[in-house]
Amino acid sequence: MAELIVALDVQSREEAEQKIRLVGDAVSFYKIGLELFVAEGPDIVKAVTGLGKRVFLDLKYHDIPRTVERAVRSGGKLGVDLMTIHASGGNAMIRAAAEAAAEFGAAAPKILAVTVLTSMDEQDLKDIGVASRTPAEQVRAAAFLAVASGANGLVCSPKEVGALSASLKAGTLFVTPGVRPAGAAVGDQKRVATPADAVRDGATHLVVGRPILGASDPRAAALAILEEMREA
Numbered sequence: 001m002a003e004l005i006v007a008l009d010v011q012s013r014e015e016a017e018q019k020i021r022l023v024g025d026a027v028s029f030y031k032i033g034l035e036l037f038v039a040e041g042p043d044i045v046k047a048v049t050g051l052g053k054r055v056f057l058d059l060k061y062h063d064i065p066r067t068v069e070r071a072v073r074s075g076g077k078l079g080v081d082l083m084t085i086h087a088s089g090g091n092a093m094i095r096a097a098a099e100a101a102a103e104f105g106a107a108a109p110k111i112l113a114v115t116v117l118t119s120m121d122e123q124d125l126k127d128i129g130v131a132s133r134t135p136a137e138q139v140r141a142a143a144f145l146a147v148a149s150g151a152n153g154l155v156c157s158p159k160e161v162g163a164l165s166a167s168l169k170a171g172t173l174f175v176t177p178g179v180r181p182a183g184a185a186v187g188d189q190k191r192v193a194t195p196a197d198a199v200r201d202g203a204t205h206l207v208v209g210r211p212i213l214g215a216s217d218p219r220a221a222a223l224a225i226l227e228e229m230r231e232a
């Protein structure tokens with residue numbers, strides 16, 4: 001069964017705790033990204049785990065291997081379950097992240113790689129020197145590199161998850177944002193999928209933000225998404 005992760009895209013600890021209370025027992029997994037982490041620091045992770053929730057720390061590391069290794073260790077000490085790195089950091093950086101995570105044994109955070117930011121198009125890739133591949137080809141190459149270098153999984157768009165899950169080794173995690181229940185507001189997301197489609201395509205974790213946190217009844221919204229995931 002795929003898991004539902006709620007993106008805590010808010011600016012303060014008070015707001016985060018309020019949202020978690022509103023969602024209640026429906027969800028036990030939350031994503032903390034740059035906005036909230038930079039505002040509140042590591043204490044926000046402790047606050048969320050202190051409420052009995054698991055944390056996906058989405059800081060998308062991209063640095064020299066030694067720095068990434070040490071930053072993964074810091075995340076492991078905070079007790080997070082999932083962390084992100086950029087696959088474009090290369091083999092040695094990804095390997096350093098995976099090895100630092102593995103030091104935590106059974107409590108090791110899982111390392112997810114971002115392949116190509118979904119905000120980038122073919123021209124953006126050319127501008128940074130990737131002239132020989134389309135975005136889809138670059139996503140695929142980066143995904144294989146990341147998994148071969150020890151990443152546990154990938155962050156991928158609903159558009160990519162089907163092809164990647166069919167070709168990467170069993171046990172690879174596929175964490176998919178851009179999920180919208182049928183009929184929900186799309187917002188600024190361009191390529192969306194329903195929860196059922198994402199699960200059928202092989203997503204192991206769905207990341208959903210506004211459709212839950214912006215709902216008049218966040219708990220009911222989360223339960224409806226979970227039901228759709230279960231049916232798939």
Ligand code: C5P
Pocket residue numbers: 007009033117118119155157177178179187189207208209210211
């Ligand atoms: O509110 P919404 O459901 O669109 O939130 C999705 C979350 O997933 C946000 O935290 C967003 O930054 C993140 N994300 C995304 N698309 C990506 C990567 C991450 O929407 N390609």
